[in-house]
Amino acid sequence: MQITLSDLAFKYKKSLPPVLDGVTYSFQSGKLYTLLGANGSGKTTLGKLILGLLKPTRGEITIDGQSGKKLSAGKRANRIGYLFQNPDMQLFATSVLEELTFPFEITKCLTEQKKKKLSDLLVKFKLGGMEDRFPLTMSGGEKQRLALATVMSRDVKFLILDEPTSAIDQDGRAFITDFINGFVGAGGGAIVITHDEDLLTELKNPVTLKLFGGKLT
């Protein structure tokens, strides 16, 4: 999978300076990218642009050669997974199991095979036996694992993780870094947006990118 940004620019308001200004880059599967930058440098904005949650004010994004203009956020989400900085914003349902099943119920594609896959995901993300728990009362690490499980419930090829280790303990952190390394090792691609410099040493062979003054270096 390849995500190409061509002369990408974005402004939140016409009167404000651009957050991103002429970003050109190509992200590829099988590689792990870490995106660094100060607060307000546009890291999360870049992630949201790739996901189609924001529209660029200039430039274009292509995903596997297909123009981003033709791909809605919903369609992109089936190829690119996004882990929110705050897992509370990603969880809606009244139980852990429902959290995983409801998008498939809505789109009428909750097959037996899918149910089996979701059940396996719960075990993989150490959520076995918690099917009936109310997600918003879980610990930070459990919520983060559940949010990641919801992302992985679709066959995404690329991940964007926004500050994935900002609110979890050491065990949770080890789980997340192992997961990212494993996902990329298995051929997936990932962009990890982070402030956490220690995380850079724990991730395998990351390509480190920095956002400064609206430019990607």
Place this chain on the structure above:
Amino acid sequence: MKTDPRVKLLVIVLLTTLAVLAKDVIYLAVVVLAALLINILLKTDLASAFKRLRHFLWLLLFIALVQSLTIKGGTVLLHIGGANLLTTRGIQFAVEFILRMGVIVFAGLIATTTDGREMTDGLLKMHMPYELAFMSGIALRFLPVFREEFSARLNAISMRGIDLKKIGLFKKLKLYAYLISPTVSGCIIRSGELAKSMQSRGFRANKKRTMLRELKMTAKDWTIIAVSLILTACYLCAMYIHGTLVRF
């Protein structure tokens, strides 16, 4: 020089009162134009306000359409068989409804030109108890918070591979039901945090309060009040004379 929030509150009360009391299209249209003019003078961002209110505007048009089709009287303009579908009275009711709602929307937009803190100060100066004035200010502050929470959760729904534009109305309603509970609970959690933060800073620790900024009425404010009251009184008299005043 900024207009005092108390003056804006008075103008809002006068405009909405006229909107309720006028029962003639022309008189209502003049009140709408006056409200629009005030917004332009206060430099309200009307374009973004309309963008935000667009779904609400469609709802208003739908209600107006239902009114025009269901209220009978006057000359029949459209009939199918023996049933009168559209009458001049129905259309008049629909237009009056749209204009009344227009006044209310524009009057509401006047309030958005003052930040929550200033509005609280204004209410305090009008001798509203501090707790109530503060609550009103906080409530205004929470509206954008609520909108942001809801919008972020809609994004999260899209990130589950659900194309919101392509699913049917009933599925959409089911999705919104999923969103309402966490959005409301998120706002309640935030308000709880705000309450703790306020208490930790000594909110209500002393009965006597002092203000960092004292609102003072200027000559401009008094002039606006005098002109607004005179114009409203003249308008009410004109409506009374022409028999276009709503009688309860």
